[in-house]
Amino acid sequence: MTGPRESVAAAIRRALLTPEPKAKLFAAREVARRWRLGRLAWRFDVAMPESPAWPAEPELLPPHRMPKRGKGGSERGRIALWHALAHIEFVAIDLALDMAGRFGGEMGRGFVDDFLSVAADEAMHFALLDRKLRRLGSAYGKLPAHDGLWQAAHETRHDVRARLAVVPMVLEARGLDVTPTTRDRVRAHGDEDGARILQRILDDEIRHVRFGTKHFVARCETDGVNPPECWKNLVKTHFRGALKPPFNDSARSAAGLSREFYGGVASGANARLPHNS
Template structure:
């Protein structure tokens, strides 16, 4: 029987976006049906495989978006979202393959479900881009999300603190106004996609907060204090308002975590 970590490594090293989506879905399905061995004997790659045609730029070198509401700007928005969701597949797979052996079974179940969600989100957005006459890879992208994974590859608490509880939590703040802007432009199908992503991301941030709090308590540390220390150590940006407090609270991320470092 194939080990879970070997299956995850294979998915991470799949570069083609459609193939990565299908491999991830099959992996999660096989895990749920007991067709993968719960062992973590394969090392995770330092980087996942991405398509050769992606033009990777430093975040500061990314081109500015055009005029709000223009077709060019709308494509740039959806392309940016496609890249976020594509990298999110790898982030969810990597956290399981890298740290699943030291965590409880629910950790693996939760983050494999996240990987399946992110694969579905990417597929929805890729279809949206195709309908707009574009495709994933048509515009430059940046590597900022995976840099966060690399800097926290040694510590599951740091990974949880930065990826779901900072980066994904930021999505809870910025998605609602984006959703309203898309809806105001008459793009009801796009608004439906963003609403689905927002609903799922609340659950994803919740998984991060749940397992981070349990990890901190197992270490005999205050979750809020540990989170603040890890953010100050590993997060290069700023945590800044406005915050979607209701969505963050629904995910188990109370203001006691982020207010003091905002």
């Protein structure tokens, strides 16, 4: 009986370099499935790309050029909301794949297990959101999207602690804060199907933040550094944004992200972390 031929790194790289959205989500799910079934070799013999392949549409714009969504109850506002969420989940597929492929060799099999399962979840989330858009008469790519979502990955490509600190423990944790409000607003407009999608995403994102926090803390302990202090220093250096309350303390706690990490960082509504230029 012969062993698996393709390396896990090569399979991940191929998924990252798949531009078409539906093909990418299938590629991500297939990598996760093959890994789970033991059909990929534990080898990191190819490098991850500097950036993933994305489709020609949507047009990517800086935040200040993004059009206003309009009121949430209007058709235009609903489509803009679901499109923005779909883009976040589309980029999240690549964030999870890159995490596993770039750092898996140094972090171990459990790390790859966790982040390939995250990639499969994000692919499922994207499929749900794209289907939602199609029911509204639109589709992913029909509107412009935020161009900065890969920036955090690029800037932390040489440091697994920095990547974990910023992507799961800041960006995804922010989703834990804002998704319940969005879910409730969608439900108030009579969209129970949309509310169910957002609840599913919220439930999964708690697990994703838990994975990030678990591996961050373990790496800090291996390196002999204090996890909350290390996190604060890395976020100051690598996160170009604000940490704004209110925080969803219960969801963050369920994800293992205690107030010991973020409680003293943002003391007011406009608190901003310093960062290196």
